[in-house]
Amino acid sequence: MKKVNLRLPLLFLLVMIVGMYIGTLFSRENKKNTMSFPLSFSSSSKIDEVLRAIDKKYVDEVKSDSLEDLAINALLEGLDPHSGYISAKEFKSMNESLEGNFEGIGIEFHLLNDTIFVVNAISGGPSEALGIRSGDKIVQIEGKNLVGKKVKNVDVTSNLRGPSGTKVTIGIIRHGSSKIVNYTITRAQIPLNSVDVAYMADATTGYIKVSKFAATTEEEFLNALSSLKDKGMKDLVLDLRGNGGGYLSAATALGDHFLKNKELIVYTEGRNQPRTDYYATETGEFEDGKLIVLVDEGSASASEIVAGAIQDLDRGTIIGRRTFGKGLVQDQLQFEDGSALRLTISRYFTPSGRCIQKSYTNGNTAYNEELGERLLRGELTNVDSIKQDTTRYVTKNGRTVYGGGGVKPDIFVPLDTIDFSDFYAVAVTTGSVAEYAYNYADKNKTTLKAYNTFDDFNQSFAISAKAYAQFVGSVVAKQKAKGVRGADISEKLIKLQIKALIAKQQWGDYGYFKVINQRDAALSKAMQVLRTN
Numbered sequence: 269m270k271k272v273n274l275r276l277p278l279l280f281l282l283v284m285i286v287g288m289y290i291g292t293l294f295s296r297e298n299k300k301n302t303m304s305f306p307l308s309f310s311s312s313s314k315i316d317e318v319l320r321a322i323d324k325k326y327v328d329e330v331k332s333d334s335l336e337d338l339a340i341n342a343l344l345e346g347l348d349p350h351s352g353y354i355s356a357k358e359f360k361s362m363n364e365s366l367e368g369n370f371e372g373i374g375i376e377f378h379l380l381n382d383t384i385f386v387v388n389a390i391s392g393g394p395s396e397a398l399g400i401r402s403g404d405k406i407v408q409i410e411g412k413n414l415v416g417k418k419v420k421n422v423d424v425t426s427n428l429r430g431p432s433g434t435k436v437t438i439g440i441i442r443h444g445s446s447k448i449v450n451y452t453i454t455r456a457q458i459p460l461n462s463v464d465v466a467y468m469a470d471a472t473t474g475y476i477k478v479s480k481f482a483a484t485t486e487e488e489f490l491n492a493l494s495s496l497k498d499k500g501m502k503d504l505v506l507d508l509r510g511n512g513g514g515y516l517s518a519a520t521a522l523g524d525h526f527l528k529n530k531e532l533i534v535y536t537e538g539r540n541q542p543r544t545d546y547y548a549t550e551t552g553e554f555e556d557g558k559l560i561v562l563v564d565e566g567s568a569s570a571s572e573i574v575a576g577a578i579q580d581l582d583r584g585t586i587i588g589r590r591t592f593g594k595g596l597v598q599d600q601l602q603f604e605d606g607s608a609l610r611l612t613i614s615r616y617f618t619p620s621g622r623c624i625q626k627s628y629t630n631g632n633t634a635y636n637e638e639l640g641e642r643l644l645r646g647e648l649t650n651v652d653s654i655k656q657d658t659t660r661y662v663t664k665n666g667r668t669v670y671g672g673g674g675v676k677p678d679i680f681v682p683l684d685t686i687d688f689s690d691f692y693a694v695a696v697t698t699g700s701v702a703e704y705a706y707n708y709a710d711k712n713k714t715t716l717k718a719y720n721t722f723d724d725f726n727q728s729f730a731i732s733a734k735a736y737a738q739f740v741g742s743v744v745a746k747q748k749a750k751g752v753r754g755a756d757i758s759e760k761l762i763k764l765q766i767k768a769l770i771a772k773q774q775w776g777d778y779g780y781f782k783v784i785n786q787r788d789a790a791l792s793k794a795m796q797v798l799r800t801n
Contacts, residue, residue: 315339340609348612349628349635350596356606366482366514372429373436374458375400378706382419383407385706386440387773394456400440402773403710407448408439430455459484462514465781466492473798474501475791477781478522481514481570486521493525493553503558505794506574509588513569516597516616520546523574525553526583531619533577536597538614558801559584560794563677565639565648568592575675576618582665585797586677588790590647590654592639593626593674620661622671643683651680679797681790687761689754691743700743701762705769708735722775726783729770731763739766761787 319335340353354362374393378385384406389396407414409427428436434455439448462478462485469475474496478485496504513519516536523533527548537543561575561584572591578584595616601609615623628635646653657672670676695701709716719725731739739762740755764787771779785791 315343344609345632348596349632350594350598350610351612352610354600354608354610359600359602359606359608366480367484369457369459370429371432371455372458373438373453373455375428377406377424378702379419379421379424382414384414384419384424385710387706388776390458393458394453395451398451398453400451400453403442403713405441406438407441408450410437411439432456461488462518463488463492465777466496467778467782468496468499468501469505469791469795472500472502473505473795474499474503475505475507475785477507479511481511481518481522483515483518485514485518486525489522489525490553501557503560503798504554505560505562505791505798507562507791508567508571508575509562509564509790510566511568511571512566512592513571513594516570516573519570519573523577524548524551526555526559526578527552527581528555531581534573534616534618536614536616538597538612541614558798560797561586562790562794563588563591563675564790565589565592565642565674567675568594572624572675573616573618576622576624579669579675579678580619580622580661580663582663582667585679585794586675587679587794587797588677588681589683590642590656590676591624591674593624593672595623595625618661620663620669622659622661622669624671624674626673648683649685650682654680679793681793684789687758689757691740691749691752691754692758692762694747694749694752695743695758695762698743698747700739700747701765702769704739704742705766706773708766709770709773716770716774719774722771722779722782725771725774725779729767731766736763 319339322330322335337353337355344351344353374390374395375386376388376390378387386395386400386402386404386406388402389400406424409424428438430436432455435452436455437450437452439450441448460482462480462482464477464479466474466476474493476489476492476496478489493501493504516534520533527533529548529550529552531548533546533548535543535545559578561578563571563575563586567575567588568591572594575586575591579586596612597614597616598610599613601611603609615625617623626635626638642648642655645655647655654676655673656670656676659671661669661671663669716725716729719729736759743755744750744752764784768780768783771783775782
């Protein structure tokens with residue numbers, strides 16, 4: 269069989285996902301990961317003996333830490349794709365992400381042309397308290413000049429983060445001035461939200477987007493739900509697209525709020541792990557209203573637990589595309605140096621008894637390229653191309669669902685590629701869309717501040733034909749994209765993304781998602797279903 273090169277479809281998929289969620293290009297002082305619960309671990313084996321022999325007798329000096337890492341990774345390579353070794357630094361970052369906070373100065377930043385721009389000072393953080401605001405340029409950290417150098421996100425993050433109570437001095441240039449102003453900031457605990465946004469999609473329908481399942485997810489969700497109920501919400505659209513998972517406990521806690529008392533949410537079972545059932549309780553806060561869950565190929569693990577339970581129990585409608593297909597449960601076995609072994613210990617099963625884990629029998633490379641294969645065979649644009657296990661299961665009301673390879677939605681919404689072009693690929697992958705949006709907002713602060721509310725901005729603001737022509741010209745000039753076609757094909761999509769990113773700088777994630785969701789096909793289908801049922 270001829271081997272298919274998946275690089276192009278994977279790049280295509282990456283461009284589409286980045287384009288759909290281009291607001292996430294802005295970074296905080298953290299990384300987003302998934303983890304489970306740490307345990308202690310110690311052992312002695314042949315591996316230890318080999319390492320000691322190398323340390324004592326090998327002809328050249330070798331770093332023992334590097335050898336240990338290589339040995340562990342080689343051992344885990346033969347297991348499943350989700351078992352792996354985690355360095356101490358990575359493990360700490362994972363902890364911070366899913367515990368709902370990190371230690372730093374509390375800013376959201378973006379790198380443009382080797383300059384650090386403050387997109388937002390996080391509410392309640394130390395930077396906000398000192399008056400640092402959107403549009404400020406960080407040009408120095410601890411007196412070190414950062415302008416004109418090849419600075420990476422990780423460099424900024426490592427310098428700005430640190431233990432609570434410690435201090436860091438940054439030099440800022442504000443719009444309209446060339447003077448550097450120094451701020452000495454005392455680092456503190458900064459909250460990390462897992463609910464990106466919550467708003468009323470119409471008079472009776474709420475929309476809540478959950479980006480991960482962390483320790484604070486249930487509390488954040490309940491706060492958002494309560495606020496929307498106060499505004500008249502009766503039905504809910506829960507957006508789990510791009511949500512790669514997190515804590516199993518957070519997933520069951522969220523699912524509990526949609527299901528009746530004693531309904532099975534999920535169960536786990538493994539070779540050395542007895543079956544454990546997770547049931548809904550009497551504390552559900554949204555057990556009766558109409559519910560729609562949006563999913564896509566980026567919805568994994570904990571997201572699939574929630575979607576699978578809602579589907580199996582016929583509690584709501586699943587809309588979108590087939591989910592990732594991760595049905596394995598990991599525990600963390602922590603070492604004394606702070607590193608950890610992430611080991612798969614069991615599988616989880618939806619209420620009907622299906623495990624949605626996709627196959628990994630062909631190895632990790634094939635597993636990692638599976639999303640590209642979906643695109644290549646047309647699955648993301650044609651429901652008839654979905655390739656899935658044919659094992660049949662039955663929902664609470666007698667509907668047929670299938671196991672293996674993710675949760676297949678009740679209503680399929682294809683990936684919208686109509687506005688995709690070579691020009692769009694260049695504009696997105698080079699960060700040109702975000703760069704233009706930021707520079708536009710920076711140069712037009714006075715004009716944008718004239719909009720008293722987001723609704724005023726949303727109804728009246730538009731990227732003009734002249735402004736778009738300038739954008740196209742800048743992309744062609746900076747990226748050497750002369751002759752790259754499709755700027756006219758992608759004009760509406762790019763204009764919308766620029767507007768959304770400008771709104772983000774004025775109104776945060778609320779502004780971004782309110783704009784970008786205006787042409788969201790899955791959300792549009794959800795609203796249509798709610799109005800007709």
